[in-house]
Amino acid sequence: MTDEASDAILSARNVTMRFGGLVANRDVNFEIPRNAIVSLIGPNGAGKTTFFNQLTGMLQPTSGDIVFDGESIIGLAPNQIVQLGISRTFQNIRLFGNMTVLANVMVGRHVRLKASWWGSLLKLPSVRAEEDATRQRARELLDLVGLRREYEEEWASNLPYGDQRRLELARALASDPKLLLLDEPTAGMNPGETARLTALIKRLRDELNLTVLLIEHDMKVVMGISERITVLDYGEKLAEGLPEEIRANPRVIEAYLGKQATTA
Amino acid sequence: MDRTLRRALTIGGLASAANVHVSLVGMVITFQTRDFIADVITLGSVMPLLIAMVAGWLAGRPDKATAGTPSAATVIVGGALAGAVAGAVLAGLAFLIGVVDLQSVLVNASSRLVEALQFGQGATIGTLLLVGGSAAVGAMGAALHVLPSLLARAVTIGLSTTLGFTLMEPFISAVLRNLSLDVVERLIFAGGGLTPLGFVLVFLVSAGIAYAWGRRGHVARERVAAMPEDRQRTMKLIAFALIGVLLLALPQIVGQRLSEVLTTVGIYVLLGLGLNIVVGFAGLLDLGYVAFYAVGAYVTAILTSPVSPLFNPQLSFWAALPFVIVAAAFIGLMVGTPVLRLRGDYLAIVTLGFGEIARIIFLSEWAKPIAGGAQGILSVPPPLPFSRDPQIIYYPILFFCVLAALGAVSLASSRVGRAWNAMREDESVAEATGVSTVKYKLLAFGLGAAFGCLSGALFAAKIGTIFPNSFDILVSINALSLIILGGMGNIFGVVLGAFVLVGLPELLREFSEFRLLLYGAVLVAMMILRPEGLLPSRSRRAELHERADDDEEIYDADAGVDTGRPVVTT
Numbered sequence: 001m002t003d004e005a006s007d008a009i010l011s012a013r014n015v016t017m018r019f020g021g022l023v024a025n026r027d028v029n030f031e032i033p034r035n036a037i038v039s040l041i042g043p044n045g046a047g048k049t050t051f052f053n054q055l056t057g058m059l060q061p062t063s064g065d066i067v068f069d070g071e072s073i074i075g076l077a078p079n080q081i082v083q084l085g086i087s088r089t090f091q092n093i094r095l096f097g098n099m100t101v102l103a104n105v106m107v108g109r110h111v112r113l114k115a116s117w118w119g120s121l122l123k124l125p126s127v128r129a130e131e132d133a134t135r136q137r138a139r140e141l142l143d144l145v146g147l148r149r150e151y152e153e154e155w156a157s158n159l160p161y162g163d164q165r166r167l168e169l170a171r172a173l174a175s176d177p178k179l180l181l182l183d184e185p186t187a188g189m190n191p192g193e194t195a196r197l198t199a200l201i202k203r204l205r206d207e208l209n210l211t212v213l214l215i216e217h218d219m220k221v222v223m224g225i226s227e228r229i230t231v232l233d234y235g236e237k238l239a240e241g242l243p244e245e246i247r248a249n250p251r252v253i254e255a256y257l258g259k260q261a262t263t264a
Numbered sequence: 265m266d267r268t269l270r271r272a273l274t275i276g277g278l279a280s281a282a283n284v285h286v287s288l289v290g291m292v293i294t295f296q297t298r299d300f301i302a303d304v305i306t307l308g309s310v311m312p313l314l315i316a317m318v319a320g321w322l323a324g325r326p327d328k329a330t331a332g333t334p335s336a337a338t339v340i341v342g343g344a345l346a347g348a349v350a351g352a353v354l355a356g357l358a359f360l361i362g363v364v365d366l367q368s369v370l371v372n373a374s375s376r377l378v379e380a381l382q383f384g385q386g387a388t389i390g391t392l393l394l395v396g397g398s399a400a401v402g403a404m405g406a407a408l409h410v411l412p413s414l415l416a417r418a419v420t421i422g423l424s425t426t427l428g429f430t431l432m433e434p435f436i437s438a439v440l441r442n443l444s445l446d447v448v449e450r451l452i453f454a455g456g457g458l459t460p461l462g463f464v465l466v467f468l469v470s471a472g473i474a475y476a477w478g479r480r481g482h483v484a485r486e487r488v489a490a491m492p493e494d495r496q497r498t499m500k501l502i503a504f505a506l507i508g509v510l511l512l513a514l515p516q517i518v519g520q521r522l523s524e525v526l527t528t529v530g531i532y533v534l535l536g537l538g539l540n541i542v543v544g545f546a547g548l549l550d551l552g553y554v555a556f557y558a559v560g561a562y563v564t565a566i567l568t569s570p571v572s573p574l575f576n577p578q579l580s581f582w583a584a585l586p587f588v589i590v591a592a593a594f595i596g597l598m599v600g601t602p603v604l605r606l607r608g609d610y611l612a613i614v615t616l617g618f619g620e621i622a623r624i625i626f627l628s629e630w631a632k633p634i635a636g637g638a639q640g641i642l643s644v645p646p647p648l649p650f651s652r653d654p655q656i657i658y659y660p661i662l663f664f665c666v667l668a669a670l671g672a673v674s675l676a677s678s679r680v681g682r683a684w685n686a687m688r689e690d691e692s693v694a695e696a697t698g699v700s701t702v703k704y705k706l707l708a709f710g711l712g713a714a715f716g717c718l719s720g721a722l723f724a725a726k727i728g729t730i731f732p733n734s735f736d737i738l739v740s741i742n743a744l745s746l747i748i749l750g751g752m753g754n755i756f757g758v759v760l761g762a763f764v765l766v767g768l769p770e771l772l773r774e775f776s777e778f779r780l781l782l783y784g785a786v787l788v789a790m791m792i793l794r795p796e797g798l799l800p801s802r803s804r805r806a807e808l809h810e811r812a813d814d815d816e817e818i819y820d821a822d823a824g825v826d827t828g829r830p831v832v833t834t
Contacts, residue, residue: 056696082698096689099682106679107686111698113679117707120678121671127678134679175698 009034009179009211010055010086015064017050017235024050025061025235032179037205037212039222041246042232043255048215049091051232052181055213056088057081069178083111085178089168089185091215097157101147101167104156105138108174141170144207145200162193169200173208180204182214186221194218198225223247231255268334272323272342276349276402279319283312283354287381290372291778296380299457300430307430307457308380312354314427316347316398320405336410340403347402351395358382359391414478422471429466430457435771438519511662515655523654525770530661531723532766535743536750536758537668538715543744544753545681546708547688549612552619553743556595556713558735560720562626563591565641565730566634572641574633581647581725588721589714596713600706607691619740627732640731644724657726664722668715669755675711676753684708742766745783749790751797760798 008031017025024047032038040048053059055066057078066073073081087108096104113134115127142152145166151159156167165185172180185201186194198221205212216222222229222243229246231238233255239246246252286292296308320343326333357373358381360366366373382390408416429436433456440449452462488496515523535557542550566572567584579587599618603611626635635641646652647660675681683704686694695701724730742765750761765786769779790797 058692058696077700077702078692078695079698079700082696087698088696090693094690094693096686096693098689099685103682103685107682107694107699108697110679110683110686115679117675117680117711120675120680123674123678131678171697 007034008032010066010068010213012051012055013065013067015051015054015061015066017047017054017059018062023235025054025232027064028232028235028237030230030237030240032211032213033228035205035209035211036227037201037214037225038228038230039226040213040215040230040232041217041222042238046232047235048232049183050235052088052183052215055081055181056086079111082175082177085176086181087172087175087177087179088181089165089172089183091183091187093161093164093168095156095164095168095171097155099156100153101142101156101159102135102138102152104167105141105170105174106134108171109134109137111175138170138174141173142167144173144204145170146196162189165189165197169204173204177210179211179213182212182216184215184217186216186218194221201225267327268338268342269345271327272345273349275319275323276346277353279315279346279350280353282315283350284357286311286315287354287357287377288370288372289778289781292380293372293374293376294777296376297456298430298433299455300427301463302454302457302459304460305383306380309383310427312351312381312394313397313401316350317401317405319346319350320344320402321408322346322405323402324406324409326409336407339406339410343406344399344403347405348395348399350402351398354381354398355391355394358394359387362387414475417478418471418475421474422467425470426458426463426466429462431772432768433457435518435522438522439517442517442519512659515658520653520655522771523658525767527654527658527661527726528770529762529767530658530665531719531726532742532746532762533665533759534661534668534715534719534722535739536746536762537665537672537755538712538719539743540747540753540755540758541672541675541684541715542708542712544747545676545688546684546705548705548708549608550615550709550712551612551737551740551744552599552615552617552622553712553716554619554735554737554739555599555622556592556716557720557723557739558622558626558732559591559595559713560588560717561724561730561735562635562641562720563588563717564721564724565644568725569641569644571643572634573636581645581721585718585721588717592714592717593710595717596710597706599713600709604702604705616737616740619737623732623735626735635732638732640729640734642729644728644730646728647722647725652726652728661722661726664718668718669759672755676755680704680707745787747797748787749797751799754797754799757797757799764798 010030010032012028012030015025015028015030016023028047028051030051040051042048050059054061055068055073057073057076057080060075068081068084068086071084073084073086076084096107099107113130115130119127139149139152142149147163147166147170151163156164159167169182169185182201186197189197201212201214202225204210214225226243228241229243230240231246231249231252238255239249239252241249292308292311294308295311296306298307299305300307300310323346324339324343358378361373361375361378381394383393384390385393408420411419429452433453437449437453440446452458452465454462458466488499491499514526518526535553538556539550539553542548542553564581564584566575567577567579567587568581570576570578599615603614606614625631627638629637631637646657650656650660683694683699686697686699687701687704691701723734727734746761746765747758748761749757749765750759751757765783769776769782
């Protein structure tokens with residue numbers, strides 16, 4: 001346990017988020033071991049997405065500290081956090097609908113590009129070379145997530161639902177993240193699609209040397225993919241541990257199914 | 265049938281309202297001075313017929329609520345009915361004017377209006393002509409739905425072209441005469457309108473071309489697409505070279521007065537290209553764009569004019585240009601910084617305020633020692649060695665327009681353009697994807713300001729004298745309207761929009777009084793019929809991609825979603 005903690009890629013210490021009188025997260029302590037696939041679960045309204053938003057800088061915690069790769073990310077803008085190596089997908093898919101599939105992925109690579117505005121204005125040779133390389137890289141990523149080549153000039157909003165999820169994943173991967181945050185990646189998918197996506201996440205972790213944190217409701221996915229699980233309830237950490245520990249934890253069962261389930 | 269009847273009557277009623285409106289505001293009388301077909305019908309008399317035709321077309325549109333397609337006869341009768349209603353109400357108005365004196369209240373309800381509405385044929389025949397003619401053109405309008413679509417399209421284009429030829433008669437005859445084609449000019453034009461033969465010729469030629477292109481155009485396109493890439497590139501280069509030569513020769517072809525119009529259009533093209541960066545690319549609705557235009561003009565005037573008060577270094581236009589750009593960047597950041605956190609409507613209102621602030625500062629006593637107050641600044645020198653002659657100053661304006669267009673094109677397809685687009689689509693996701701929205705908003709404002717200031721500088725140098733009142737809100741509205749009309753986000757759309765919204769009114773002096781009325785009508789019609797603009801940026805994809813039907817589908821799915829949005833709700 002202690003060695004794992006020392007090798008944490010991200011650790012949140014006493015993170016508290018208040019919206020007026022409502023406490024969305026209270027004193028959450030949380031660590032993600034490097035290269036692990038970790039799940040964050042909990043009933044609706046438990047504060048999972050709020051926690052995600054603090055990790056990505058879209059919200060600033062009221063108190064507490066978040067350290068990523070040895071550096072505190074409190075006070076950084078979302079784009080600076082992407083630069084450091086955290087990228088995310090959204091619970092309700094949020095693509096740039098009126099941009100092409102390829103352009104969506106290329107925007108994802110934005111932080112790794114150097115072209116300045118005047119370089120772009122003059123179309124300097126270095127800028128052209130970078131654009132070509134970016135296009136190349138974006139195509140590789142589309143291949144990696146399994147999006148068909150002929151879609152690349154299609155408008156993102158015209159893709160079928162499952163492919164939109166894949167595209168969002170490709171866009172998130174384009175910034176070469178060290179930590180990938182997936183907010184309910186299998187929401188709305190049928191069992192077949194879910195199985196394929198789960199396999200994909202595992203493969204991405206291995207091939208791209210990623211650490212993955214996911215919020216997920218589908219217990220089959222959670223138990224199948226996670227190496228560690230953290231449970232939030234009413235904004236507080238309820239339990240943490242290996243999948244089999246969580247499955248057997250009476251407090252978790254109570255939070256999910258109500259008190260009767262444990263006493264019965 | 266009952267439904268069709270009701271629809272025809274409703275549309276006929278609406279068309280009558282439009283008819284009565286254009287008659288009473290004086291448009292019919294104004295156009296009475298020009299012939300549509302010489303000695304046959306005046307432009308003023310054509311107007312109610314045109315409205316009746318549109319009414320017929322509207323009445324004949326397929327009704328989504330009823331199943332199945334109505335018979336051709338039903339459609340045509342419906343159109344004729346709508347047209348007849350429109351004509352009858354107008355005939356009633358003409359009759360009323362003849363009996364009761366309305367002119368004390370409605371100045372335009374005069375005997376000249378009656379004459380125009382009755383085609384100068386007296387009460388009985390005139391009324392019959394108006395009602396019968398309206399019914400006939402209404403039927404023709406409806407018949408467009410019955411004809412095969414290619415033919416209907418050709419007829420529409422043919423009729424629009426004849427109308428366009430008449431409206432632009434001064435322009436076209438001047439061009440023909442400059443090209444020593446007097447023969448052609450005499451053949452098709454007479455008395456400020458088309459000759460009967462000219463009408464037939466223009467109609468047949470334009471409709472024929474439209475029909476042929478409709479039938480065979482895709483073959484030509486496919487043939488080009490099938491060519492090897494280097495051949496395609498050569499053809500593109502040749503096309504660009506031809507356009508280039510045409511642009512360079514244009515002032516000589518069109519002559520002095522029309523070159524003046526071209527320079528005005530050029531200044532608005534530059535303005536539109538700049539605003540397009542801010543609104544079209546980055547999605548920041550800026551209603552105070554005139555502020556940049558004014559700053560550019562004033563900085564130029566102060567630095568170059570020998571009589572600018574207090575401070576007059578009397579630089580040349582070109583020496584002043586770097587200062588103009590610096591001032592632009594500064595003012596861009598000044599406007600951009602406070603509005604960084606504002607979105608959509610709020611941003612629009614605040615920038616609207618900035619535009620007015622700029623004008624009021626230049627008008628104020630406080631700035632008078634530098635900007636000259638209401639008297640403005642006189643004697644701004646032209647951009648030597650180019651004189652102020654419109655046929656000469658056209659060239660520096662063209663130069664800057666081409667430069668700006670090239671710059672805008674390369675930005676659009678770059679990392680910067682993508683970041684702007686992402687920001688326009690969804691600001692918070694753009695930020696979560698790594699785009700610094702602060703940086704890219706300021707960049708959009710800064711570059712937009714630079715284009716606007718450049719445009720203002722050229723305006724000052726062209727016109728020679730600047731007053732604060734040249735920089736009112738109408739400039740912002742014109743610039744915004746032209747990019748909406750042309751197609752948000754597209755460079756060619758901006759150019760086309762500038763020609764239509766700025767160039768046409770200059771050519772049609774008759775319009776000047778009704779300019780804003782027509783603006784409104786055109787913009788409303790655009791929002792309904794083609795919210796993406798005349799040349800939407802999507803069409804670029806159609807060029808890149810040759811899967812014709814696929815593109816069609818994508819295009820339709822996006823129409824109205826994309827370009828409509830930044831204007832209406834963002």
